[in-house]
Amino acid sequence: MTWMTLQTAMADQGYIASGDLAMALHLSLSLGRPLLLEGAAGVGKTEVARVLAAVQDTQLIRLQCYEGLDAAQAIYEWNYQRQLLAIRAASEDGETGKAVEARIFSDEFLLERPLLKAIRQDKAPVLLIDEVDRADEEFEAYLLEILSEFQVTIPEMGTITATTRPMVILTANGTRDLSDALRRRCLYAHVPYPDLETELSILVTRYPDITDRLCAQIVGFVQALRKQELEKKPGIAEMLDFAAALMGLGVADLTDDPVVLQATLTTLLKTHVDRDAIPTEIAQRLAGKAA
Known part of the structure; x- marks a missing residue:
């Protein structure tokens, strides 16, 4: 798909993309690089991800950023309630030690959040990291491993590498400056109000x-x-x-x-x-x- 056919396909989905935006999306797809979209609120940045998912006939996975967002909410967390029940059941059955530990720290008890979910799909989804500048600066460190290697390290399970690389769209409204490290990992496009x-x-x-x-x-x-x-x-x-x-x-x-x-x-x-x-x-x- 060329940038022009992508632009036409987006128009068919009701999104009128400029040539610059269509080219940025095309390069993001062809190079396998995340695309950072900056612009004022209301110019259609979030809609780009929805339309791209429709054009690619794939799933849209969205992470809405906010102040205080942490890895547990964005990447993964353990189902502690189920783990406690499993430990209690194992104790009643006489199970102890590493066998129980290995079982409760497995996929069965893992709650996937958007970032982990996005790299474990059989078909590459569109991952929208929306309003990334609303999250704390510390949260950007969590993103770097995913955006550079497309992998997540879970201490109890090891490193999970992407099954397929998601198409990543990040949006920012200018709430705060993003780090140079995050910008280096992305292609960039500014989305102005339409003419x-x-x-x-x-x-x-x-x-x-x-x-x-x-x-x-x-x-x-x-x-x-x-x-x-x-x-x-x-x-x-x-x-x-x-x-x-x-x-x-x-x-x-x-x-x-x-x-x-x-x-x-x-x-x-x-x-x-x-x-x-x-x-x-x-x-x-x-x-x-x-x-």
Whole structure:
């Protein structure tokens, strides 16, 4: 699959990828290297992994990162409750020592978390490590062994090497700087907000029945809104929700009803500060320019 056929296949799944992003994905697949996607929240980074899994007809395994995430939650942990029951049963049967230890530290009692699960699949999955910059810096050390060797060391079982190498997508929103060591192990692509033409294509792909006029107004309005001083700029998902709301209400023109326009901003602006920053007058002015 070339980068152009990959781009087309992603479009067939409803994702309009830029040439740069399609090339980065193609190189990631062909070189077997993880791909780090950086960009603002809402630009479609997470969706890349979902669409790639659909294009490759494989499983998507997701690790959602957060502050305090550790190896037990990301890689593996032991089923302690079952182990205790097994130890009790073994004791009643007269079993002791290494035989019991070997049994309770086996696959039967191992709980796979996303990172371990991803390297033990018969068919290479897409592994999404989402918002990696939300995890603590210490957690990156856990990732390095997997991203460099695609293996996990479990003290009680030894080293588990990947059955197949997963296709790895990492996303980051700029919450903190990532380490150089992690960046060196990845290819890189920046995912910006889509330009006007791309966002029009995204909207038409999702809602093919939308009129040309309303489509142009929605995209123009949302792009103008992103240029305002907002805490959280609306992303692609918010733009699509806005379009769905307007179409569901039977709105044919964005400038027809200021009350409806202001009310539907609930799909775009997600904090009270941002809602207060865009009163009816400003919303109408932006809609008028978009028209």
